[in-house]
Amino acid sequence: xxxxxxxxxxxxxxxxxxxxxxxxxxxxxxxxxxxxxxxxxxxxxxxxxxxxxxxxxxxxxxxxxxxxxxxxxxxxxxxxxxxxxxxxxxxxxxxxxxxxxxxxxxxxxxxxxxxxxxxxxxxxxxxxxxxxxxxxxxxxxxxxxxxxxxxxxxxxxxxxxxxxxxxxxxxxxxxxxxxxxxxxxxxxxxxxxxxxxxxxxxxxxxxxxxxxxxxxxxxxxxxxxxxxxxxxxxxxxxxxxxxxxxxxxxxxxxxxxxxxxxxxxxxxxxxxxxxxxxxxxxxxxxxxxxxxxxxxxxxxxxxxxxxxxxxxxxxxxxxxxxxxxxxxxxxxxxxxxxxxxxxxxxxxxxxxxxxxxxxxxxxxxxxxxxxxxxxxxxxxxxxxxxxxxxxxxxxxxxxxxxxxxxxxxxxxxxxxxxxxxxxxxxxx
Amino acid sequence: xxxxxxxxxxxxxxxxxxxxxxxxxxxxxxxxxxxxxxxxxxxxxxxxxxxxxxxxxxxxxxxxxxxxxxxxxxxxxxxxxxxxxxxxxxxxxxxxxxxxxxxxxxxxxxxxxxxxxxxxxxxxxxxxxxxxxxxxxxxxxxxxxxxxxxxxxxxxxxxxxxxxxxxxxxxxxxxxxxxxxxxxxxxxxxxxxxxxxxxxxxxxxxxxxxxxxxxxxxxxxxxxxxxxxxxxxxxxxxxxxxxxxxxxxxxxxxxxxxxxxxxxxxxxxxxxxxxxxxxxxxxxxxxxxxxxxxxxxxxxxxxxxxxxxxxxxxxxxxxxxxxxxxxxxxxxxxxxxxxxxxxxxxxxxxxxxxxxxxxxxxxxxxxxxxxxxxxxxxxxxxxxxxxxxxxxxxxxxxxxxxxxxxxxxxxxxxxxxxxxxxxxxxxxxxxxxxxxxxxxxxxxxxxxxxxxxxxxxxxxxxxxxxxxxxxxxxx
Numbered sequence: 040x041x042x043x044x045x046x047x048x049x050x051x052x053x054x055x056x057x058x059x060x061x062x063x064x065x066x067x068x069x070x071x072x073x074x075x076x077x078x079x080x081x082x083x084x085x086x087x088x089x090x091x092x093x094x095x096x097x098x099x100x101x102x103x104x105x106x107x108x109x110x111x112x113x114x115x116x117x118x119x120x121x122x123x124x125x126x127x128x129x130x131x132x133x134x135x136x137x138x139x140x141x142x143x144x145x146x147x148x149x150x151x152x153x154x155x156x157x158x159x160x161x162x163x164x165x166x167x168x169x170x171x172x173x174x175x176x177x178x179x180x181x182x183x184x185x186x187x188x189x190x191x192x193x194x195x196x197x198x199x200x201x202x203x204x205x206x207x208x209x210x211x212x213x214x215x216x217x218x219x220x221x222x223x224x225x226x227x228x229x230x231x232x233x234x235x236x237x238x239x240x241x242x243x244x245x246x247x248x249x250x251x252x253x254x255x256x257x258x259x260x261x262x263x264x265x266x267x268x269x270x271x272x273x274x275x276x277x278x279x280x281x282x283x284x285x286x287x288x289x290x291x292x293x294x295x296x297x298x299x300x301x302x303x304x305x306x307x308x309x310x311x312x313x314x315x316x317x318x319x320x321x322x323x324x325x326x327x328x329x330x331x332x333x334x335x336x337x338x339x340x341x342x343x344x345x346x347x348x349x350x351x352x353x354x355x356x357x358x359x360x361x362x363x364x365x366x367x368x369x370x371x372x373x374x375x376x377x378x379x380x381x382x383x384x385x386x387x388x389x390x391x392x393x394x395x396x397x398x399x400x401x402x403x404x405x406x407x408x409x410x411x412x413x414x415x416x417x418x419x420x421x422x423x424x425x426x427x428x429x430x431x432x433x434x435x436x437x438x439x440x441x442x443x444x445x446x447x448x449x450x451x452x453x454x455x456x457x458x459x460x461x462x463x464x465x466x467x
Numbered sequence: 468x469x470x471x472x473x474x475x476x477x478x479x480x481x482x483x484x485x486x487x488x489x490x491x492x493x494x495x496x497x498x499x500x501x502x503x504x505x506x507x508x509x510x511x512x513x514x515x516x517x518x519x520x521x522x523x524x525x526x527x528x529x530x531x532x533x534x535x536x537x538x539x540x541x542x543x544x545x546x547x548x549x550x551x552x553x554x555x556x557x558x559x560x561x562x563x564x565x566x567x568x569x570x571x572x573x574x575x576x577x578x579x580x581x582x583x584x585x586x587x588x589x590x591x592x593x594x595x596x597x598x599x600x601x602x603x604x605x606x607x608x609x610x611x612x613x614x615x616x617x618x619x620x621x622x623x624x625x626x627x628x629x630x631x632x633x634x635x636x637x638x639x640x641x642x643x644x645x646x647x648x649x650x651x652x653x654x655x656x657x658x659x660x661x662x663x664x665x666x667x668x669x670x671x672x673x674x675x676x677x678x679x680x681x682x683x684x685x686x687x688x689x690x691x692x693x694x695x696x697x698x699x700x701x702x703x704x705x706x707x708x709x710x711x712x713x714x715x716x717x718x719x720x721x722x723x724x725x726x727x728x729x730x731x732x733x734x735x736x737x738x739x740x741x742x743x744x745x746x747x748x749x750x751x752x753x754x755x756x757x758x759x760x761x762x763x764x765x766x767x768x769x770x771x772x773x774x775x776x777x778x779x780x781x782x783x784x785x786x787x788x789x790x791x792x793x794x795x796x797x798x799x800x801x802x803x804x805x806x807x808x809x810x811x812x813x814x815x816x817x818x819x820x821x822x823x824x825x826x827x828x829x830x831x832x833x834x835x836x837x838x839x840x841x842x843x844x845x846x847x848x849x850x851x852x853x854x855x856x857x858x859x860x861x862x863x864x865x866x867x868x869x870x871x872x873x874x875x876x877x878x879x880x881x882x883x884x885x886x887x888x889x890x891x892x893x894x895x896x897x898x899x900x901x902x903x904x905x906x907x908x909x910x911x912x913x914x915x916x917x918x919x920x921x922x923x924x925x926x927x928x929x930x931x932x933x934x935x936x937x938x939x940x941x942x
Contacts, residue, residue, distance in 0.1 A: 058846075059926060061717045062839065063684075063710035069527050079839065094527035098707055100714035102927045125846065380931040394549075395524065 048112045049136075051374075053084045053091065057124050059103035066095040066104050076118065083121035086112075092366060093376060107377065111139040171435035171464070174453045178460040179312060180421055182319035184261070186312045187229050193252060196239055196305040197226050201298045202270060215277040216331065217296045218258070221304065222270040228306075230271055231261050232338035233315045233423070233463070236308035238273075240294040252307050253291035256425065256465070258334035260342035274334040314423065314463040316342070320353035323420040325411070327400055327434050329362040332426030335465070336361075339423070340383060347382060355419070357383040358410070362400040362430070364391035384410070400430060401437035411438070412445030415452055422456065425465040435464075478544030480525060481628070492631050493545075496642055500623070503646045504539065507594045509616050510601060512538055514942025517613045518929065522546055525704055533930045535940055541617045545628045547700040556694040558790050558797035559783040566696040570633045574782055577775075578695060579634050581784060583641050584658055585686060586626030587648065589619045591662035592675075594650035599672055602909035604919035608669070610929065610938035611715045615676065618708045625701045633697065660867065661763045668905045669922075670723060670748060674760035677716030678837060682767045684709050685788055685833045692786025717840050718925060721847055723748055725923040728851035737855070743904060746920040750848075750855050752905065755897040757857060758878055761837065762865035768830035770869040771806045777822035787825065788832045804828060807863055808870045812882050814863060826869075834862065865896065913939070 053074075055066070060082055067075040067082065074088035075095065095104050108130055110116070116128070131139070179186070191197045203220035230236070237252030244250055255273045258264075264272040277296040278289025298304065316324060316339045324343070326336040336359060346352045361375075366389055375385060386403040389395070404411060414420040415438070424434050442449045456462035476494055477483060483490050505513075516535040523529045525546050554566040570578055593616050603609035623645060630638035648655050656663045661679055666672050687709060690702040730747040731737060739749035769776065779785040780799070787793065795802070804824035805816045821828070838859055845856045860878035863871040875888040878895050912919045916935025928934045 059718075061710070061714050061843075062836075063713055065707055065710045068706075096527075097531040097930075098527055098710075100711040101718070102929075102931065105931070379933070380928075381933050381936065392526075395526065395529075 050086065050110055050112045050115060051091070051107045052086050052110045052115050053089045054106045054108060054116065054121065054127060055082050055084060056103040056106050056127050057081045058126050059101050061101055061103075063100060065098045065100065069095045069098050078122050081122050081124060083118045085118055086110075086115035096376060105376070109136065111136070114139060171432045174435060174457050174462050175464040176457045176460045176462050177313060179315040180317040180319075180322070180460045182317045182322060183315035183460075184231055184318055186231050186234060186309070186315055188234075188309055188312050190227065190229075190309065191307045193237070193239075193307050196252075196307045197223065197228065198303050199223050199228075199306045201300055201302045201304065203264075203272075204296075204298050204300060206296075215296060217275050217277065219273045219275055219295060219298065220259075220264050220270055221273070221306065222268065223306075224269065226269075228269065228271070228309070229261075230257050230259075230309045231315055232257070232342050233335045233465075234309045234311040236271065236273075236306055237310065238291055238295060239305040239307065240291045241305070244290075250290055254308075254310060255295075256331075256334040256338075257309075258337045260338050260345060262342075262345070266345065274331045274337070276331050313460065314425075314465050316423075317355075317419075317421050319355070319419065320346075320351065321355050321419055323356040323358070323414055323417060325358045325360075325414060325420060325422045327360045327404070327422070327424045327426075327430075329400060329426035329430050332424075332465070333361060335423065335425055340378070344378065344382065356414070358386070358407075358414070359383055360386045360388065360400040360403050360407075362388040362390065362403075362426070365389050366392070399433060401433040404434065404437040404441065408441045408444060411441045412447070415442055415445065415447060418455075418459070418461075421461045421463075423463050423465075426467075428466040431464055431466045478542045478546075479628075480546050483545065486632075489632055492639060493628065496627060496631070496639075499643070499646055500543070500620075500627075501539065503590065504593075504620065507590075507597055507649065508620070509538065509593070509613060510597050512600055512613065515613070516940040516942060518610055518932070518936070518938045519614055519617060520930070525549065530704075530707065531930075537942075538613055538617055541620070543617070543621050543624050545624060546704050547697065548703040550696060550700055554696060554699075556783045558692065558786050559694070559781045560798070561694055561783040562797055564694075566694055566699070568696055570695060574695075574784060575634070577779060577782070578698070578784055579630070579637065579641065581690070581779065582626050582629050582634075582698065583645070585690065586623055586630070586641075586645050587658045588662050588683065589623040589626065590645060591648075591650045591657040591659075592666075592679075593619050594657075595662065595664070595666040595675070596672060599666065599669060602669065602911055604669055604909075604912055604922045605917060605924070606913045606915050606938045607918075607925060607928065607934060607936075608719070608922075609913060611711075612672070613939070615680075615712050615715060618711070621708070622705050625705055629697060629701060659767055661767055664763065667902055668909050669719070670753070670756055670905050671760070673716050673719030673723065674756050675716070676712050677720055677840065678760045678764040679767070680709060680712040680716060681833060681837060682764050684713060685768075685829055685836075688788045689785050689790075689829060692790040694783030717843070719922075720753070721844055722923040722925060723753065723921065724750075724844055724847045724857075725851070726921055727753070728848055728853045729923065731853060732851060737853075746908060748905060748908070748921055750853075750857070751894075752897065752901050754857055755895065755901060757841070758860045758864065759896050761859050763867075765830050765833065765862065766866060766868040768833065769826040771827045771830075772819055772823045772870070773826050774823060776825040777820075780822060780825050788829055799825075806870070809863075809874055809882060814876075814880065814882065830862075834859070860895070913941075 062082055067077060071092065071094055072088055072090055074085045076083060106127060199221040202222045205218045206215055207218050235254045235256045237254050239252045240250040242250060255275060257271045258274045259272040264270050275292050275295045278292040279286065281287045324339060328336050340357060343357060386407060388398040388400045388403045390397040390399055424431060439449045442452050477497060516537055518533060518535050519541060520531045520533050521542050523532050525548055556562055556564050556566055596612065596616060599612055600609055603612065627642045627645065630642045648657050650657045651663045651665065666675055684706065687702040687706050691699050691706060693699045727742060727747045727750060730742055730745045734741055734745060739751050742749040799821045802821040803818040804821040804827060806819050806824055806827050807814055808817055841857055841859055848855060861876060861880035863874055863876045864878050866872050875883050875885060877883050908921045910919060915937050918924050924934055928936050
């Protein structure tokens with residue numbers, strides 16, 4: 040269960056609900072790694088074989104397949120145990136988990152982290168000259184909260200302590216993405232979803248100058264990775280090659296990915312005062328991202344999820360288009376899948392699934408044209424695009440075509456989106 | 468190969484555009500199919516937008532894409548599971564030979580018959596269920612019915628593709644005939660008996676999808692082992708869809724039982740009349756429906772001794788359920804199997820050559836699978852503290868086909884005389900009065916999240932949607 044293991048030995052164990060399962064064998068026939076087996080009574084999942092690839096989820100006719108329990112890896116339910124069940128055991132309480140030596144933060148990370156995938160999904164170059172960047176809004180949405188910026192400029196960084204660093208990619212998988220939690224202790228560091236911070240790697244570059252800071256979007260909501268704590272999370276991909284595929288060891292990303300809990304880092308920021316989410320409870324958010332571009336989307340989604348949990352939510356829609364090379368490069372695919380369908384409408388695009396045609400986020404957008412067209416016509420809809428530069432144009436062309444097919448004048452719609460701070464591009 | 472070409476008129480993953488003759492033939496059949504759907508498909512559903520799953524590829528990510536579509540615009544098409552160029556025949560006389568990509572001349576007639584018989588059941592069930600939408604107990608159930616209907620339609624496509632592609636002119640004629648026969652039509656009925664029975668109400672529908680679609684599962688599983696590779700690959704993909712149909716049946720009956728148990732507990736009664744008066748279906752009626760559907764369905768497996776079954780197996784056309792997982796010689800010559808017959812008024816077991824008893828082998832596999840689900844229904848009663856348990860009747864009860872046909876038998880397996888049968892038949896099989904009562908409950912409930920009083924809501928919605936999701940948008 041490498042995929043769902045973080046270094047604390049906690050797993051999100053995949054289980055099948057015996058009360059709902061109809062024993063149709065579809066999951067066992069589908070599982071690519073042979074993790075599912077059965078006897079006359081139950082269908083069960085081997086925790087040590089399941090890699091959380093989710094291939095069994097959508098073919099299951101009953102939904103019984105989609106059950107997960109946070110467990111210490113050593114206490115994972117054995118298949119022998121599962122074969123005797125008439126119903127699923129309850130989720131362990133935080134107290135029980137603590138008694139097993141699992142701390143809150145680790146459990147929380149396993150449950151909630153929407154870690155990023157490998158940046159991928161390059162857009163097909165457009166055939167017409169089209170300047171996608173011109174639509175990027177220069178103002179935040181009207182209902183955005185006020186953002187603090189540059190509290191700690193490059194000349195006077197503050198110090199944060201690493202309180203979590205999870206490699207959320209499959210062990211041995213060539214592309215590593217880390218989920219890092221930084222705590223600011225008693226130093227003020229107010230942030231909003233969509234903002235970023237800078238991390239200053241220690242030491243000097245080849246020319247003997249101090250390294251300059253690298254900027255990362257925060258992946259946590261405004262009230263902390265752990266609610267009520269003065270901390271933020273980042274989604275950082277370990278850079279081992281450049282955009283052309285040449286080997287290069289990213290200074291900052293390798294520094295950050297190698298950080299240990301308890302280490303301190305120099306932080307500057309926060310940055311960003313336009314790529315901010317609307318606070319209006321009826322506002323809709325369409326998020327389009329690839330790879331670590333998912334960080335601000337995770338932050339916005341999580342904030343809405345917390346609001347919804349506390350009842351402060353009035354049905355604004357969330358729609359996500361998330362591109363990656365393969366499903367395996369979406370290491371925390373599971374938590375995303377666990378969000379209720381009536382809360383967020385998730386569309387994945389995988390560009391390198393063997394034997395499959397390449398599918399990019401803009402392809403998925405075109406498939407969802409009917410719903411996007413409706414959202415485009417709604418003044419409460421906000422669009423956020425984050426990821427590699429190469430996706431930007433394809434995404435904007437898709438939006439333009441969706442508008443045109445719905446009989447909308449893109450020039451009018453696009454201009455309004457920009458003017459009203461409802462379209463934000465953050466590509467790199 | 469496994470990605471589906473939607474730009475074509477007929478979505479497919481079989482490179483249809485490379486075979487112009489076949490493509491034209493199927494494009495010629497397509498309007499007839501749509502006419503058939505319009506004539507005898509789900510009644511009054513033309514403008515509904517239904518939250519359906521559609522396959523965009525046969526892999527796990529692609530085969531279950533959900534969205535609201537009009538059923539008439541459903542992308543019926545031709546999808547085969549990925550092939551394995553090195554696949555070998557793994558049972559019968561051709562064991563160890565390469566699997567066939569074309570139909571060997573000597574097996575042509577038998578294969579055509581197998582495919583036509585399977586294909587005939589698909590449109591038949593759509594016809595049987597065509598009025599049910601008017602009495603749906605909820606929008607959720609209405610959507611599930613429609614999902615089954617469109618997938619039965621797609622299964623027909625799967626069989627018609629094989630007929631057109633591999634059986635020439637005969638195949639095309641058979642494909643036409645599949646649209647001409649009609650369930651329950653006296654002059655031109657469907658081939659198999661159970662597919663000419665009415666599906667008069669939703670309890671019958673749930674029983675049908677539980678038992679009769681499970682027959683489909685076992686037949687398809689046996690064909691998925693076939694030496695004729697295109698048939699094996701087609702039926703494998705159909706099985707993935709079939710699972711939903713059985714889910715509808717199993718969870719449907721389960722929810723009926725849950726509601727009945729709830730009413731019994733609220734009223735503190737086990738009196739069927741009081742349960743009925745409260746608008747729920749009494750357990751005795753449910754048991755009688757079960758007896759009927761079970762016995763009619765096990766007839767579908769055919770005669771208990773059949774030289775055809777032996778031929779189909781030995782020639783590699785049709786394997787056993789999970790043939791690949793069994794550890795015998797996969798040739799079965801000289802082996803025996805026990806079948807039942809009546810001697811001197813008593814049921815006795817008798818050993819017969821296993822090859823001739825393969826229908827019985829498949830029937831017994833089906834029975835085992837069915838009984839397991841009935842036990843899960845009983846868990847609902849057990850959990851509610853109701854002591855009654857449902858049971859499947861004896862294998863020889865109410866049989867019309869094979870050595871046990873016409874024998875008067877009680878559900879618990881006693882041979883009974885004519886008088887006892889006549890006197891007690893109404894305890895064992897649903898009566899006109901039962902049907903009338905169940906029919907009286909069948910009012911249409913289609914507001915999102917609302918359910919008829921005789922059935923409990925499901926524990927979860929489809930595709931993680933909430934139970935009160937708008938599964939059907941009425942146009």
